[in-house]
Amino acid sequence: MKKAVSVMVLVAVAALSILCFGSMASAGEEIKMVGVITKIEIAGPDAKTATATLKDNKTEQPVVITVNDDLTLDKFKDHRIVEGDEIRCKYEVIDGKNVSKLFRKTAGC
Amino acid sequence: MSKKSVTAVVLCLALAATAALAASEHPGKESIEKSGYKGPETCEECHPGTAKAFLDTVHWKHASKVTNVDNINPKLEYGMKNRIYVMCNGNDIVNNLKEIPKSPVTGKSKFSGCNTCHPGNHLSDVGSTGPAAAAAVDCLVCHSTEYDFRQRKAFKNEKGEVVMGQDRSTKAALAIGKPTVKNCMVCHEAAGGGVIVKRGFSFTKDTDAHAAKGMVCVDCHKTKNHKMPTGHDPNNWANDGVFLSCADTSCHGVKPHKDADLNRHSAKIACQTCHIPRTGGAFAKDFTVWEQTPDKFYEPTTLKKEANETTPAYAWYNGTVKNTPHFIGPKGSRKDGKSKITPFKIFQGRAYYNKQTGELLSMDFAQPMSNGDTRAGVLSAAKTLGLKNPEKIAKEAVPGWQTIYFGSNHLVTKTKALYCANCHAPNGVLNFKDLGYSDKEIVKLTSPELYMEKVAKKQKEEW
Numbered sequence: 362m363k364k365a366v367s368v369m370v371l372v373a374v375a376a377l378s379i380l381c382f383g384s385m386a387s388a389g390e391e392i393k394m395v396g397v398i399t400k401i402e403i404a405g406p407d408a409k410t411a412t413a414t415l416k417d418n419k420t421e422q423p424v425v426i427t428v429n430d431d432l433t434l435d436k437f438k439d440h441r442i443v444e445g446d447e448i449r450c451k452y453e454v455i456d457g458k459n460v461s462k463l464f465r466k467t468a469g470c
Numbered sequence: 471m472s473k474k475s476v477t478a479v480v481l482c483l484a485l486a487a488t489a490a491l492a493a494s495e496h497p498g499k500e501s502i503e504k505s506g507y508k509g510p511e512t513c514e515e516c517h518p519g520t521a522k523a524f525l526d527t528v529h530w531k532h533a534s535k536v537t538n539v540d541n542i543n544p545k546l547e548y549g550m551k552n553r554i555y556v557m558c559n560g561n562d563i564v565n566n567l568k569e570i571p572k573s574p575v576t577g578k579s580k581f582s583g584c585n586t587c588h589p590g591n592h593l594s595d596v597g598s599t600g601p602a603a604a605a606a607v608d609c610l611v612c613h614s615t616e617y618d619f620r621q622r623k624a625f626k627n628e629k630g631e632v633v634m635g636q637d638r639s640t641k642a643a644l645a646i647g648k649p650t651v652k653n654c655m656v657c658h659e660a661a662g663g664g665v666i667v668k669r670g671f672s673f674t675k676d677t678d679a680h681a682a683k684g685m686v687c688v689d690c691h692k693t694k695n696h697k698m699p700t701g702h703d704p705n706n707w708a709n710d711g712v713f714l715s716c717a718d719t720s721c722h723g724v725k726p727h728k729d730a731d732l733n734r735h736s737a738k739i740a741c742q743t744c745h746i747p748r749t750g751g752a753f754a755k756d757f758t759v760w761e762q763t764p765d766k767f768y769e770p771t772t773l774k775k776e777a778n779e780t781t782p783a784y785a786w787y788n789g790t791v792k793n794t795p796h797f798i799g800p801k802g803s804r805k806d807g808k809s810k811i812t813p814f815k816i817f818q819g820r821a822y823y824n825k826q827t828g829e830l831l832s833m834d835f836a837q838p839m840s841n842g843d844t845r846a847g848v849l850s851a852a853k854t855l856g857l858k859n860p861e862k863i864a865k866e867a868v869p870g871w872q873t874i875y876f877g878s879n880h881l882v883t884k885t886k887a888l889y890c891a892n893c894h895a896p897n898g899v900l901n902f903k904d905l906g907y908s909d910k911e912i913v914k915l916t917s918p919e920l921y922m923e924k925v926a927k928k929q930k931e932e933w
Contacts, residue, residue, distance in 0.1 A: 397765075432674070440619045447763070467664055468664065469661065469662060469664035470582075
């Protein structure tokens, strides 16, 4: 019985460690994706942040991206980037939010 | 100071601030507010003749006479209107803006074409002339900071013609002024098939010393009558006949450094060599194999890196250009008295060549974009250009590679510029052998002997 308990404790500790280290790794990790914008939410011309929902091309799941950089915000405001555009995006998970590090249209001419 | 004096100073400051604000605001606001914006005719009230003059610029013609490039006719005009090379492979003529064939998968079509960025309305297209062309100029796409890009979309009019929309709203017209970086980047940012593809730079405070100082594109590319000065990029042929250089007296002059040894370098080394040590963007593209994108259309296979993620190649350059079906790049030598060692962004592209003549063929993107059939694109382009036996040409076309040396003139840095040991060392960035130096000279050029004493002294001062 003692042996069984020890094994269970060891397994639990190992699992907890994997979970902890796993989440620590993903917190600072840069995630890359390509997807099509299904929704842009921005609060007016003076907004300092916005969210864009992308439909991930690989998983087909919606991913909500928080955009804070002025260049991309300006493109939302003057509609250089609109719903339906395909985007190449890099983001980091910060405080539970997918914060954009790169947000670019894939198309060109 | 008395109360009266303080009041006077405050009043003067307020007056000066108002004057400064008024000076930064484009005049004519009241007239535009009263009458609305009617296109170039509104601008012409204060700038008579400007729209007509604009029709004679590279931005409208997408071409000019070119005198420094091999194997072309100096009497004809060349540019993105008609050039055939492997960064784009199409051009305004063969890949004219149009509705492409429907995707066999989705049944959907879209508008596409090289001249999408032309500042007309497509009815008055690249190189058009006359009153209709002058009235079609989209002044605001370059001069307004409030342009609504939802308006600048292609559509078909009641006659079935493809028209490029424009934002001619009063709101946009009231926000006119000197073009901002954004205005230029609307077109130049995504040229060549995507953001940072063609020239491999972004003009931001993080990537360019000039942008970090708050400068905008037209501070260097300072126009006169809309004629745009450019550098001497071996792959940027069309020009307005005006050129710019870092050494212009209004910029850095011929002796830009405090250190005479560094100034001595500028006789044989282009400024860009030390001050633009990195490049980026697309480094390879394949127009013979197009990849299907999530919307089920196709795009040429493209390999690319971010700004500052690749290194340039260095060559002697005297401003003239070797131009063959498989190579476009700098000419020059150590001994011609005109050349400087210059950095270039290297790009290689694969496209189809004419089996009979060995010439590079161009491509209409409509067919491959719809269904991936690249030879159909070659056939359509051959027909448009009036080549004999277009079907035979397209069927027999042979894939091949072309190497292009692009000028590397942005991503300027002061703090990360190359220093002595970046070049004068056995592992330096310059291949002195390829640049024409003898073994004996190379031993000398790659030794710290050249700079040891001076750099040691400087190091001591700094620490």
